[in-house]
Amino acid sequence: MAVIYLAVVRVLVCPMSCDNCGRRFSSADELERVFPDIPDLINRLDAGGTVPEGECPLCEALVYREQGRVRVGILLDGGLVKGVFADRCGVDAAVLDTEVLETDDEATLTVRALGETYVGVPQRQTPENNTGLVGRLFEAVERLESKERRG
Ligand SMILES: [Zn+2]
Numbered sequence: 108m109a110v111i112y113l114a115v116v117r118v119l120v121c122p123m124s125c126d127n128c129g130r131r132f133s134s135a136d137e138l139e140r141v142f143p144d145i146p147d148l149i150n151r152l153d154a155g156g157t158v159p160e161g162e163c164p165l166c167e168a169l170v171y172r173e174q175g176r177v178r179v180g181i182l183l184d185g186g187l188v189k190g191v192f193a194d195r196c197g198v199d200a201a202v203l204d205t206e207v208l209e210t211d212d213e214a215t216l217t218v219r220a221l222g223e224t225y226v227g228v229p230q231r232q233t234p235e236n237n238t239g240l241v242g243r244l245f246e247a248v249e250r251l252e253s254k255e256r257r258g
Contacts, residue, residue, distance in 0.1 A: 123160050127168030131196055132160075139164035179234065180244040193234040194241040200234050203227040 123132040135141045138161035145151070145162050151169060152159075159169035179200070180192040191200045203216060205227035216229045 123170050123172050125163040125166065125168050125170050126159075128163060128166045130163060130165055131173075132170060133197075135161055137164070138162060138170055139167070145169070178241050178245055180237075180241040188230075188232065191232040191234040192237040192240050192244075194236075194238040196236050198234045198236075200232040202230050202232055204230055 123135075123138075124130065125132075132138060140146070140162040142148075142159055142161055145159065157171055157174075159171050161170050162168070163170050173195070177198055178194045179198065181188060182190040182192070186206065188202050188204070191202075193200075203218060203225060205225055207228040207230075214228075215226050217224060217226045219225075
């Protein structure tokens with residue numbers, strides 16, 4: 108029997124990070140200095156480079172808005188979700204488990220997705236921030252995809 112999981116992954120506010128120490132900031136209020144009030148700004152920027160949001164209060168390096176996609180890895184073991192991993196902080200996830208039988212204290216949820224109707228028990232997952240695991244998972248997937256494209 109096929110096990111079907113519908114995973115909903117939501118990225119919470121975590122939009123800026125320090126270029127040097129990697130510290131993340133959810134708003135400019137947390138920064139020591141905010142653009143353009145940054146000492147010696149002209150000499151710290153590359154021509155055509157990204158405009159920084161401000162300066163890190165910890166190490167005084169420049170802080171930039173985070174770009175790109177969040178990558179999420181889901182670890183299934185015997186059809187069970189063992190873990191959800193993300194390569195960035197501030198990711199929240201929920202899984203609809205269609206294999207769990209309804210109990211008194213667990214309400215089922217019915218959703219339409221992928222052209223079908225699924226009934227399952229929704230479960231919150233708290234993704235662990237694990238850039239290494241997610242990176243290796245995506246490298247392997249991308250290797251397989253390029254192998255398939257070559258035939
Ligand atoms: Zn810093």
